[in-house]
Each structure stands twice: as structure tokens, then as C-alpha cells.
Amino acid sequence: MSKKNLSIAIITQDEEDRLPDCLRSAVFADEVVVVDSGSTDRTVAIAEDFGARVFFEPWRGFGAQKQFAIKQCTGDFILLLDADERLPPETIAEIKNMLNVASCEAYSLPRKNYFLNRWIRHAGWWPDRSTRLFKRGAASMPPQLVHESLRVRGRTGKLNSPIIHYPFRDLSEMMLKMDKYSTAGALELHAKGVSSSHLKAVFRAAWAFFYNYLLRGGILDGGPGLIIAVSDSANKFFKYTKLMELGRSGWARG
Numbered sequence: 001m002s003k004k005n006l007s008i009a010i011i012t013q014d015e016e017d018r019l020p021d022c023l024r025s026a027v028f029a030d031e032v033v034v035v036d037s038g039s040t041d042r043t044v045a046i047a048e049d050f051g052a053r054v055f056f057e058p059w060r061g062f063g064a065q066k067q068f069a070i071k072q073c074t075g076d077f078i079l080l081l082d083a084d085e086r087l088p089p090e091t092i093a094e095i096k097n098m099l100n101v102a103s104c105e106a107y108s109l110p111r112k113n114y115f116l117n118r119w120i121r122h123a124g125w126w127p128d129r130s131t132r133l134f135k136r137g138a139a140s141m142p143p144q145l146v147h148e149s150l151r152v153r154g155r156t157g158k159l160n161s162p163i164i165h166y167p168f169r170d171l172s173e174m175m176l177k178m179d180k181y182s183t184a185g186a187l188e189l190h191a192k193g194v195s196s197s198h199l200k201a202v203f204r205a206a207w208a209f210f211y212n213y214l215l216r217g218g219i220l221d222g223g224p225g226l227i228i229a230v231s232d233s234a235n236k237f238f239k240y241t242k243l244m245e246l247g248r249s250g251w252a253r254g
Helices: 019-024 043-049 062-072 089-101 171-191 198-215 218-249
Strands: 006-012 031-036 053-056 077-080 106-109 111-115 130-135 156-158 163-165
Touching: 006 019, 006 043, 006 062, 019 043, 031 043, 031 062, 043 053, 053 062, 062 077, 111 218, 171 218, 198 218
Parallel strands: 006 031, 006 077, 031 053, 106 156, 111 163
Antiparallel strands: 077 130, 106 130
């Protein structure tokens, strides 16, 4: 069986500080596709310097943006990677081997998530499996605004080596993402006809903290684990209060 070609697809916006390390770990691929949504820094120039095929697409939400990137790829297999992620040598080696012996339509990989310079091992942050690698034509990305996931037609296997992930540059970015994601989550729930209330918002927030910090062991990750649990709780609270606001006033925000 001949080796299959690999495309790596990355979506970007203002990632000049993180993109170089991501692209360095992707140079083994036969093709790198970068879809930018309007960076004002050197993101596009950096991608071009690394030899990536660069496309521009106005921001339409994570799912739609990644589906656009998928459509630009020409490889037999496609790997979705984010600018804040890297592939360590052992993962590259496992992917190369898989390309020689592929028996499934898609593969999931664990993600090794770091926060405040610490590998977070609990509260669902490890192994945090995500299906990212698939045969071209065997999977698509539904148009979700946030928390997007591939829809695979066929079998999904597992790779053992991780993707390295640095989800936040600092606490300020964590807060900004919380605001952005809670808005997107509220909009998606509103579109499905879901309603909310102050009581529901408080209950969802309290349960999120209890579940992540105690039941899922976030307490074992020390200070970073506490911050993550509080942040997720706040995200749930604001998602459901924003949903309540949408239902009462027709408020919407992009």
C-alpha cells in the first residue's frame, strides 16, 4: 500500500506569536493550508514564509471556518490543527506510520493541555480526545459557532501520541474567550428554541464548578485547576444569562 499524502489545515486570526511553533511542527506534511479571517499582524506573512497555501475567509464561526479550510485541502488525509497547538516528534512519527497502514476513515488524538505553565491532568483536560485526522471526503465540520466537532462517515480509530495545546496566553485572554464563547453558546441555544432563567443560570454555574473541581478532580491541579473551574462556572452562568437576555429582548451580538 502506497503512502498517503497529508494536508494540515489551520485557521488563524492575529496569531503571529503562536503560529511559527505550530507551523514548525507541521513542516512534515505534504501541504499546509492556512485560512485567515482578517489578521492585522504578521500572521499571513509568517504562513507564506513557511510555504503554506494561504486563503482569506471572513469569520463565520469555528465550524464553518474549518469546513472552508477542509475544502481547500488536496491531500488523501487531512489533519485539523489550531495555531495554539503543536505536534511533538512522537506524534509526527505515529501519524507518518498511520499514513502507511491506515485502516479507518478517521482518527482521534489525545490533547495535552497546558495552563499557567502546568500540564492539566484532570477536569476533562486529559486525555481530552478529539477527532482531527481523517480521509478527505470521509468527514465534514457542521457549522457550529463554537465547540465544533467533526461528523465522520465510517470508522474512527485512536492514535496514542498527543497534540500539545496552549489554550490561553494569559488570564486576560481566558476572560476574553469566556465572553466570546458564552455569547456563541447562547446564540446557538437560542436558535434551537432553548429558554433560560436566573435560576437555571445559577444552577448551571454551580453544577459546573462542583462537577469539574470536585467530581472530575480539578482540585488535584492546584491553583490552575481552581481557576479553570471558576472560569468554566462563570462561562456557564453568562451563557445562560445571555440566553435569557436573548429571549426577552431579541438581543444579539456577533
